[in-house]
Amino acid sequence: MFGNAKKAATLGLIAAMTAGLMAGCGADKTEEQNQGGTTAPSGSELSGKVTASGSTALLPLVKQAAAEFQEKHKNVTVDVAGGGSGTGLKQVAEGSVNIGNSDVEAGDEYKDKGLVDHQVAVAPFVLVTNKDVTVDNLTKEQAGKIFTGEITNWKDVGGADQKITIVGRAESSGSRKLIKKLVLPEGKDFAKDAIAQDSTGALRTAVEQTAGSIGYMDAPYADAKVKTLKFEGVEYKPENIYNGTYKLYAFEHMYTKGEPTGATKAFLDYMMSDEFQSKNVEALKFIPVSKMKK
Missing domain, CATH: 3.40.190.10 (Periplasmic binding protein-like II)
Incomplete structure (x- = not known):
């Protein structure tokens, strides 16, 4: 009788431990799914x-x-x-x-x-213009004054007598925040009449199609349809980031x-x-x- 009782108690303990382990595994699985899937066991495929x-x-x-x-x-x-x-x-x-x-x-x-x-x-980020713009380089001060609306004509930075149109990104854009931090004077914001685009691709298209326009974008999006400017006299290329002479990057x-x-x-x-x-x-x-x- 006592032997049967002991056996039953042992089986009950094993069952309780098994249930606890299964519950723990279930919690771990839920956490893994919240992070985008499950960690594959050895020999099985990630999913x-x-x-x-x-x-x-x-x-x-x-x-x-x-x-x-x-x-x-x-x-x-x-x-x-x-x-x-x-x-x-x-x-x-x-x-x-x-x-x-x-x-x-x-x-x-x-x-x-x-x-x-x-x-x-x-x-790496670059400043770009419409291909009709004759300016090839902007200093940080010049670019800052253009983006804030203080300079409104290309002739004031050595270009032709042509109105400047600013094409930028929406408020949620990291590119906008980066250029504001790296280029604009402290405490200043972009000109209110700047044209806001929701994506870098849309910005590039707008600059390509708008005479006298200027914008900013990451280097992978800059192609032959727009003109890439030097910044502070330095051309964008990877080695100029490595050597510290080109400052527009994040x-x-x-x-x-x-x-x-x-x-x-x-x-x-x-x-x-x-x-x-x-x-x-x-x-x-x-x-x-x-x-x-x-």
């Missing part, structure tokens, strides 16, 4: 969905990484959208996307949101809410891998983070 939004400057690099990552992991979907750095930061803080892409560091309003910064590349950030796990972590790890960085970052006109640390 899940990763969502990212934000910076249009970073978009070409993230899309390339997504395409290659999905090719390697057939059971993972990576959805990438633009919308501007402000949108990416807001959405990742709210938990509506796994990754928020930004050209600028998250501001004070995100300090208590648990965001974790992952610097994945350096994006570290590109991919924020997660908490430390990433599952497919989200695997995707970020792939973006930072030597395989991806060496093959794609410079090819897409970005600067590898590793080169900035030398």
Whole structure:
């Protein structure tokens, strides 16, 4: 009788321990799914969905990484959208996307949101004009006065007698915040009559089609349809960022809410891998983070 009771107690203890382990595993699985998928056990395939939004400057690099990552992991979907750095930061803080892409560091309003910064590349930015503009170089002071509306004619900076039209980005854009920080006089903002575009591609098209116009964009978007200016007498090329003479650039950030796990972590790890960085970052006109640390 006592033997049967002891056996029953032992079986009950085992059942309770098993239930506890299963509950713990279930909680871990829920957390992993919130981070964009599950961590694959040894010998099985990674699966899940990763969502990212934000910076249009970073978009070409993230899309390339997504395409290659999905090719390697057939059971993972990576959805990438633009919308501007402000949108990416807001959405990742709210938990509506796994990754928020930004050209600028998250501001004070995100300090208590648990965001974790992952610097994945350096994006060079350039000032561009319509091809009819005869000016080839702007100093920081000249560019600042143009963007704030103090200078309104190209003749005042050595060009033809032609009205200047400013084409910029919307308030949520990290590119706008970056140029404001690096070019505009402290405390000044862009001219109120500046034309705002929702994406870098739209800005490039507007500059291409608007006589006398000027704008700003990350270097991967600048093509032969617009004119790229020197800044402070220095031409944009990677070696001029390495040697410190070209000043228009920003570290590109991919924020997660908490430390990433599952497919989200695997995707970020792939973006930072030597395989991806060496093959794609410079090819897409970005600067590898590793080169900035030398």
